[in-house]
Amino acid sequence: MVSWQVALAWAIVTPLMLLAISPFLDGLARKIRARLHSRVGPPLTQGYLDLVKLAGKTDVTPTANALTNFLPFLALGSAVTAGVFLPISDFAPLAFAGDLVVVLYLLGLSTVAVVLGGAASGNPFGFLGAARELQLLLFVEPVLAFALFVLAVKSGTFRLSEIVVWHAQNGYTLSTVLAGISAFSAMLPYFGKLPFDLAEAEQELMGGVLLEQASWRLALYRWTFFVKWFIVTWLFCELFLPVIAPFPFNLLLLLVKVVVVFSIASVLETLLARLRLDHARAFFIHVAFFVLFALAFALIGA
Amino acid sequence: MEAENLMKAILLAGFVLALGVVVTALTAGQRTITRVLGTFFAVLSSIILLYAGIGLIVWGTTTTLVLTEVPAIKTRLTLQADMLSGLFLSLIAILSVPAALHSYAYLEHPHYRQEHLIRYYPMFLLFILAMVGVVVAYDLLTFLVFWELMTLASYVLVAYERQKPENLRAALKYFILTHLGALCLLVAAVILWVQGGSFEFQTVFATIEKLAKTRPMLLHGIFALLFIGFATKAALFPFGDWLPDAHPAAPSPISAILSGVMIKLGIYGFLRFFIWLLPTAAFPFAYYWSYVFGIFGVVSAILGGAAATVTYDAKVLLAYSSIAQSGFITLGIGAGMFLFKQDLQLANIAIAGAFFHIVGDALVKALLFLNAGSVLYATGSRRFADLGGLLESMPETAGTAFIGSMAIAGFPPLTAFVSKWLILQALLFSKSIPVTFSGVGMLLASIFSILYSVKFFSSCFLVKPMRPEKLEVPLTMRLSQLLLALLIIAVGLFPGLVLEGLSWIISDASMFGGAGQELAEVWQWAWVQPFTGSFSPLVVVGMFLVVLAFVAIAVGTERQPRKVPIWLGGELVKPEQLGGHPQGVPLREELLQRAYPRAPVPRWRPPSWFVKLLDPEAWMYRPVISGGEWISDLLRRAHTGVPHLYIAWQIVGAVIIALIVWLMFRS
Numbered sequence: 013m014v015s016w017q018v019a020l021a022w023a024i025v026t027p028l029m030l031l032a033i034s035p036f037l038d039g040l041a042r043k044i045r046a047r048l049h050s051r052v053g054p055p056l057t058q059g060y061l062d063l064v065k066l067a068g069k070t071d072v073t074p075t076a077n078a079l080t081n082f083l084p085f086l087a088l089g090s091a092v093t094a095g096v097f098l099p100i101s102d103f104a105p106l107a108f109a110g111d112l113v114v115v116l117y118l119l120g121l122s123t124v125a126v127v128l129g130g131a132a133s134g135n136p137f138g139f140l141g142a143a144r145e146l147q148l149l150l151f152v153e154p155v156l157a158f159a160l161f162v163l164a165v166k167s168g169t170f171r172l173s174e175i176v177v178w179h180a181q182n183g184y185t186l187s188t189v190l191a192g193i194s195a196f197s198a199m200l201p202y203f204g205k206l207p208f209d210l211a212e213a214e215q216e217l218m219g220g221v222l223l224e225q226a227s228w229r230l231a232l233y234r235w236t237f238f239v240k241w242f243i244v245t246w247l248f249c250e251l252f253l254p255v256i257a258p259f260p261f262n263l264l265l266l267l268v269k270v271v272v273v274f275s276i277a278s279v280l281e282t283l284l285a286r287l288r289l290d291h292a293r294a295f296f297i298h299v300a301f302f303v304l305f306a307l308a309f310a311l312i313g314a
Numbered sequence: 315m316e317a318e319n320l321m322k323a324i325l326l327a328g329f330v331l332a333l334g335v336v337v338t339a340l341t342a343g344q345r346t347i348t349r350v351l352g353t354f355f356a357v358l359s360s361i362i363l364l365y366a367g368i369g370l371i372v373w374g375t376t377t378t379l380v381l382t383e384v385p386a387i388k389t390r391l392t393l394q395a396d397m398l399s400g401l402f403l404s405l406i407a408i409l410s411v412p413a414a415l416h417s418y419a420y421l422e423h424p425h426y427r428q429e430h431l432i433r434y435y436p437m438f439l440l441f442i443l444a445m446v447g448v449v450v451a452y453d454l455l456t457f458l459v460f461w462e463l464m465t466l467a468s469y470v471l472v473a474y475e476r477q478k479p480e481n482l483r484a485a486l487k488y489f490i491l492t493h494l495g496a497l498c499l500l501v502a503a504v505i506l507w508v509q510g511g512s513f514e515f516q517t518v519f520a521t522i523e524k525l526a527k528t529r530p531m532l533l534h535g536i537f538a539l540l541f542i543g544f545a546t547k548a549a550l551f552p553f554g555d556w557l558p559d560a561h562p563a564a565p566s567p568i569s570a571i572l573s574g575v576m577i578k579l580g581i582y583g584f585l586r587f588f589i590w591l592l593p594t595a596a597f598p599f600a601y602y603w604s605y606v607f608g609i610f611g612v613v614s615a616i617l618g619g620a621a622a623t624v625t626y627d628a629k630v631l632l633a634y635s636s637i638a639q640s641g642f643i644t645l646g647i648g649a650g651m652f653l654f655k656q657d658l659q660l661a662n663i664a665i666a667g668a669f670f671h672i673v674g675d676a677l678v679k680a681l682l683f684l685n686a687g688s689v690l691y692a693t694g695s696r697r698f699a700d701l702g703g704l705l706e707s708m709p710e711t712a713g714t715a716f717i718g719s720m721a722i723a724g725f726p727p728l729t730a731f732v733s734k735w736l737i738l739q740a741l742l743f744s745k746s747i748p749v750t751f752s753g754v755g756m757l758l759a760s761i762f763s764i765l766y767s768v769k770f771f772s773s774c775f776l777v778k779p780m781r782p783e784k785l786e787v788p789l790t791m792r793l794s795q796l797l798l799a800l801l802i803i804a805v806g807l808f809p810g811l812v813l814e815g816l817s818w819i820i821s822d823a824s825m826f827g828g829a830g831q832e833l834a835e836v837w838q839w840a841w842v843q844p845f846t847g848s849f850s851p852l853v854v855v856g857m858f859l860v861v862l863a864f865v866a867i868a869v870g871t872e873r874q875p876r877k878v879p880i881w882l883g884g885e886l887v888k889p890e891q892l893g894g895h896p897q898g899v900p901l902r903e904e905l906l907q908r909a910y911p912r913a914p915v916p917r918w919r920p921p922s923w924f925v926k927l928l929d930p931e932a933w934m935y936r937p938v939i940s941g942g943e944w945i946s947d948l949l950r951r952a953h954t955g956v957p958h959l960y961i962a963w964q965i966v967g968a969v970i971i972a973l974i975v976w977l978m979f980r981s
Contacts, residue, residue, distance in 0.1 A: 027861050071875035075780055077706050079716070089861040090725075096857050108849045113735045114726055118854075121725045124768055131772040134703060134779040135880045142772070146765055153761050158754060165742060165750060218883060227875075232865065304754065311747045 019105040027092045034238035035059030040271065041205075041278040048282045059238060066231035073133075073226055080132050084225075084232035087125035091236050094118035095243040097172070099250055101180075101262040104173035112170045115247065116157055119202065122240060123149055126233060130221025141220020144210040144289055151296035152201045152208075158303040159195035162187050162310045163251055172251070180254040186314045190306035192252035194299050201292070202244040203277060204237055207284040208292055215286075245270045245277075320366045321377040324395055324403070324450060327362040330355055331443040335436045342432035349418050352435035356414035356442065363407035363446065370400025371815050374822070378452065387455075389513040394452035397819040398590060402449040402575070402582050405673065408801070409574045409680050410442050412794035413567040416684050419788040420567060423691050426475070433470055434565075441467035441571065448579055454503040454513040461499065464579070465492050468572060472564040484559035487935060491556040494938065495546025502539035505532070515591060523593035533596065537603055540587050548580025548640050551614040552930035558621075561633035562696065566687020569629060573636040574680035578672055581643050588651065589823050597825065600651045607648025608748075612755040614641030617928065619762025623769065628686040628696040631770055632679065635722065638759055639675040643668050645756060646737040653744055654825050660740045662817070662826055667736030669816040674729030674805060678721045681798035682770070685715040688795065689774050692785035698769075702778035707785040710792045712775040714799040721802050723767040724760055727851030728806035732813075734760055779880060807851050 038059030046053025055061075073080070097111040097118075098104070104111075123145065130142040164170050166188065167178035179188065201208035212220045225233055249269040257265055287295065334355025341348045370377070374397060381391040395403070420426065421434060444467055447460030473485035507513055509532075510521030525533040546553040557577070561569045584607070592600055618638030625631045646668025653661035688711045689704065690696045705712045721728035734756070741753030786792070805812055820826050926933065952963065 023857060024860060027857070027864060031861075031864060072878050073875050074878055074880045075706075076875040076877065077780070078709070079705055079712070085862055085865060088865055089858045092861045093854055093857040106853065110735045110739060110849055113738060114731075114849070114854070117725055117731060120723075120764055121720075124723070124725075124764065127768060128772060128776065131776040132705065133880070134777070135882070137882070139772075139777050146768060150761055150765055153764075154754075154758055157757050161742060161754070161757075168743060170739060170742075224881065235865075307750070307754065308747070311750055 022105040023096055026096050030092050030095045030239055030242060031235070034242040035063055035235070037241050037274055038062070038234075038238055040274065041281070044275055044278040045282045048279065063231050063235060066234065067228045069227045071227035071229070073229075074224055075132060075134055080129065080229070083125045083129040083132065084229045084236070087122050087129070087236040088232050088239065090118045090125065091122040091239045091243065094122070095239065095246070098243060098246055099173035099176055100266055101250070101254070101256050102173050102177045103259070103262065104171075107171050107173045110170045111172050112160055112164060112175070115172070116153070116160070119240065119244070120149065120153055122236060126221055126236065129225065129229075129233065130223075133224035135224045137218055138221055138223050141210070141212060141223070145221060147289060148201055148208065148210055148292060151293055151300070152198050155194055155198040155296055155299050155303055156202070158300065158307055159191040159198065160251065162191035162303070162306050165307065165310045172247075176250050176254045177256065179251065180256045185309075187306045187309035188252070190309065191303060192248075194303035194306065195248055195252060197299050198296070199244050199248050200277060200280065203241050203281075205277070206281045207287045209286060210289055210292065241274065242270065245274050249273055318377065320369050320373075320375065321379050321393070321395060323362050323366040323369070324393075324446065325379070327359040327366065328443055328446060330359040330362065331439045331446070334359070334439040335443070338435035338439065339432055342430065342435070345422075345431055348431045348435055349421065352431075352438065353414045353418050355439055356410050359439075359442065360407040360411045360414075363403050366395070367400045367402075367404030367407055370395055370403070371397050371819060374818060381456070384455075387507070387513065388511055389453055389455060391456050392452040392514060393450045393456070394515075395450045397822045398582070398585060399449045401669070401672075401816070401819055402579065403446065405578065405676050406442060406445050406449075406575050409571060409676060412680060412684060412797050413571050414438070415790045415794040415797075416570070416687060417565065417567040418790045420565060420687060420691060420791065425694065426565065429474060429476070433474055437467045437470045438568070441471060441568075445575060445579060449582060452515050454506065454515070454518065458496070458500060458503060462496060464576065465489070465496065468568070468576060471568045472560045472572075474565055474568070475563065478563075481563035484556075484563040487931075488556040488560040490938060491553070491935060492546055495543045495553065497543075498539040498546075499543035502536050502543065505536055505539075519591050519593055522591065523595045526593070526596040526599060530599075533599060534602075537588070537599065540583070541603070541606060544580045544583035544587070545610060545644075546580070547577060547583065548644065549577045549614075549637050550580075550610045550640055550644060551617050551637060552927075552934055554614070554637050554640070555930035555935060557637060558630050558633040561636075561683075562627060562629045566629070566683055566690060569632070569687070570680040570683040573632065573683055574676040577636060577640055578643075578676055581640070581647070581672060584644065584647055585823075589647070589825050592825060594824065597655070600825065601655060604648045604651035605748075607644050607651060608752050611641045611643075611645030611648055612752045612759070614638065615645060615759035616641075616755055616762070619759045619766065622766040623762055626698050628689065628698065628701065628770060628774060629683070631766055632682050632686060635682075635763065635766055636675075636679055638763060639671065639679065639722075641759065642734070642737065642756065643671050643675070645752060646671060646733070646740075649737065649740050649744070649749065649752075650826070652746070652749060653740060657744070658826070660743060662820060663736050664740030665820050665826060666813055666816055667733045667740065669820065670736065670809065670813060671730065671733035673812060673816070674721070674733055674802070677798055677802050677805065678718050678729060681714060681718040681795060681802065682722065684791070684795050684798065685711055685718060685774075688787045688791055691787050691791070698773040701774045702776065703781045704785065705775040706780045707783055708775075708787065711787060711795060714795040715771055715775065717799045717802055719767040719771040721806065723764040725764075726806075727854045729802055729809075730763075731806075732809040732851075807855070809851065 036056065036059060039054065039056035042058055043053045043056055094115045097106055097115050099107060127142040127145050130138040130145075163175045163179060166185070167175045169175060169178075184192075204212065212222055222230060222233055246266065249266060253269055253273075255262070255265055334352065338348050338352045338355070341351060369375075376394065376396040378392060378394040381393060383390045417434070417438070421429075421431065441464060444460050444464035448457060448464055451457035451460055469485055469489045472488055473482055475481050503513065506518050506521055509525060510517045522533065525536070542553060548554065549557040554577075561573065564572060588600060588603060615638045618634045618636070618641055622631045622634035622638060625634060646664050650661045650665030650668065653664060686696060688708065689701060692708055692711075693701060693704070695701060717728070722730055724730040724734045738753055738756060741749055741756060744750060
């Protein structure tokens, strides 16, 4: 067990670091896409510059009330809070026996806050995007959850840091590999990028849930997406690519893993076209059966 | 000393309620006086009941009162309140206050003004009295009498708005289906009486023990009858088919009580007969029946959640959600009954999750039904197509509905999160493949609950352009919602406190006896620790505040937003034409089918029998009705009005009876 001072320091430093690091991923993704398009592309700091620019704009909105002002904070707050419970290899000061479930629910809460923000704008395009996001959530969240359940069942605990330790010590098995593939495919919709950016879908819905958001609210929603990219990739990297290392190295290793996995996802984003909702649904129903087989394998010990 | 006082308190509350029934019935012509008196009696009895309920749990006492002895059936009619009764007494007390406050203004809506109050307040108080009677009854006869009284009173309340034929139909369906359930209970009670000789729960206990050793098949039969009887009240699929019809018909405060407490009394029946009254010899039976509990729980949770996600009516949505939550609770109980032999700690976690879900869901569902009632009061509709854009018109109702929706979706730090986590923990680590896969089903149902709660909130209050007019409901209605919302936040933030009390109740059951001591250190104040390690919702809230502080600094000071009309890409659309279709995709059937024709890929379609199975009204309710009509038609044909024929019937009957008597005493 870590002392409460460490836990407190972690609880204050981690949100700051998450908020500070995550916009870098946006610059990275745009750079990769530009290079694949044979363009020079924006600088790697473009995510930060966008946030600063957006926060300084005039707030132009059809609806401004307590809820629409609160929802961006809820979205960003729950995403960052989910990040605080994640482990860095086996180091997780705020870990407890059910942190896997809390992380899943906090990621869901973040999505739901964005959805409600889109619905609250009163714009039919925003509502369409919100409805799509919710329908996608129905198929994506179970897949990610089942993939994590495979590891939980194999290691006999819901505690993320113990799962990481178990996975690092016992290595891959059939069920964990299957679960890892499923978790990777479920990770892409969490990014809200192609091929699953159904909620924004700029070409069809003009931004969907984000259509009526402007100024600091748009900045906070964008920032929420950046943080969510980071922590979903973090979750995937720690659980399915586990390496146990002493302190400074595990942090560096985590950053390297996150950048690599996120780059792969960005390449996929550039290569693939947007799926229609029914195609996405069919895709995830198949992945769900896949991961349920993985769970069955895990239960019989494979 | 305390125990006697508590029984006196329960009797006093019953007396207050009975007095209230008489008084409100006498004054029913005067609307204002009746409303004040009805609310007064309900609140007064609730305070007394709350004292009794909390006292029973905290002091851990059992208090008994023998009403009278009926020598003919060798039964003493007994009232006994133990810790399990205490929990349900507290729930009844906590929920009847907001319901009474809400109905105070709700019944003055022009829509309801034409209905006479004699069919509301006396029945409302009688309903509460009957529920109190059900949880303190300690012999099958008293239990069944109060059970029927409860059904009867709630039937009148469901049919309150009797001008509409669909309400009468819904009430009749409720009446018939719950009576089928009650019939099963009655048959089970009679079998137990024949086998044991008495209706008292003590004798029932001994009878079950005897039957478990000698006639296991008969005991399984009894359990099946009891299960069907209680599952009808607990609204499990398919027995709970009355619920989605009855809720839209009933006035909203009544829906709150129906869904908050009354269907939980079906769960009370499960707990009382399958766990509390079970002797050690019958524990293997609990193990067998846990499969039934698990299957019905998972199926109800998934089907209820899916049905709630695709409905167009606020109260129907909440009714289906009640079925789903009932399924969660049943699943938790089933997991507890399955695991108690292998892993007592896990079993305790499962059953604690089920108990916590009873408390949390009672509060949340009552709140959401009151919200739906407020929306109905303000707009005159509960269909999602007519609602929307109410956030700025009724901010307090919307705020409480937001808390309720987030709570039922299971987001930390509110109530349903803890219970779902506990049940999931027990299911996943049970080391049994079917049980783990029921955890998979439960997770799917949880995602459905996120979906329909978001749908409920956004379809009622968001989605369309905000309405300019002020529609906020009167003070008493807002007060009742606020009360429940605060309770939800309190229970959500301090789950450990509630779970500690619940664990006392659980260790009172013989099946989980001694587990309370084993887990004594597990439930700590404001903390939950299923295996090791702890969780406090306060941590989540604290984290959230830290993030808020950082972000607020980053975003800077408040700026005045510039209001603009909704942007539609330059299309000229009138504001009233805006707003989403409740299904989510506007004009999906009409346009999208042609715009994007489906690719000719082979698709799996569920078999037709499965689709038919999903409509219990068609295969369960209508055969009952047509069967009843057939029988009454047969009886009618015998009564032709010709005296000769009657005499002939009498002779035939006498011959048959003589034959039976001769056969019986032949030897």
